[in-house]
Structure formats: C-alpha cells, structure tokens
Amino acid sequence: MLIPADVTCPYCGEPIELLLDASAGEQAYIEDCPVCCRPIGVHVSVDEEGEPRATVSGENEA
Template sequence: MEEHFFQCPYCWEEVSILLDPSVKKNVFIEDCEVCCNPLEFSVQFENEQLINFTVNQFQ
C-alpha cells in the first residue's frame, strides 16, 4: 500500500489515503476523514508508479 496526500475539495484540509499499486486503474467513493463528505477518486498506476490521481466532490 502507498500513502498519498491530497487536499479535500470540500474542507480544503490535507488528508491522506492508502492506495494499492497492484490495481492498475480504479475509481471509488470514500468519505473525507475530516469533514465526512463523499469524495470520488480516480487512480491509475503504471509499473506500480502512480501516474494519475484525481479527487472530486461526489454528487
């Protein structure tokens, strides 16, 4: 697992998430640890290196 830090688009706090580099492409929903609002993550790894990470508000 790889820890990745990002800024929440709701509360603007810096939080972290654990990502699995063995999963090449993944889209998932998880609540912010600080404000509990739902976040949509899109993650892509290539050769176990993170090449794309986006986080957006989930409607």
Template sequence: MQNTADFFCAYCGEPNTTFVDFSAGGQQSYVEDCQVCCRPNILYVRIDEETLEIEIDSEYEG
C-alpha cells in the same frame, strides 16, 4: 503491495492520506470520506507503471 498518497478534499480543501492498492491496476476510482469534514470524495487514482508515482484527483460525489 500498498502505498499511501495524499489528496485534497473536494469540499473543504483539507489534505488527506489514503492507501493505494497497486494490485488493483494503474487506473482506479473509488469513494472515500474526508478525514476532516467526513464528506464523500470520488478519487481518481493513476499509477505510473515505470516510476510507481501516484496521482490522485478528487471531485464531489453526487
């Protein structure tokens, strides 16, 4: 099962949308480039197992 969620770029602050793979577990981290400024963001994804609500924090890579 996949769903989308939004995060704000750690560099430029612009909103981005990413796909979240629920089968990868309740806590995930991966690098995704900003769709606006193309800089890499480390995304920390948390999925509430009961409500399936998605929270994403982003930070600079490097």
C-alpha cells in the same frame, strides 16, 4: 502494497492521506473525508513505473 498519497479534500480543503493499492491497477471509488465526512470521488491510475497517482473530486465535479 499500499502507498500513501497526500491529497486535498475538494470540500473542506484539508490535506488528507489516502492509501493507494498499486497492484489493483486503474480504479475509481468513493471515500469519505476523515475531516468533514463528505464523499470524495477518488480515481487512481498507475504510471509506466507502476506508481499509483490519485486525483480527487467532489460529487458534482466531472
């Protein structure tokens, strides 16, 4: 099941929507910003209720 999540691109500052897969558990991947095309690091974690949460970072951020 894909769940939409609103995040902000760390490069251009534009709001974007990601689709998170709660069934995949914790994951990390790279997704290009649909506005500025820069690579965004996406880290997805799942809370106790099974809801996914996304944090994003630029390539030079830890």
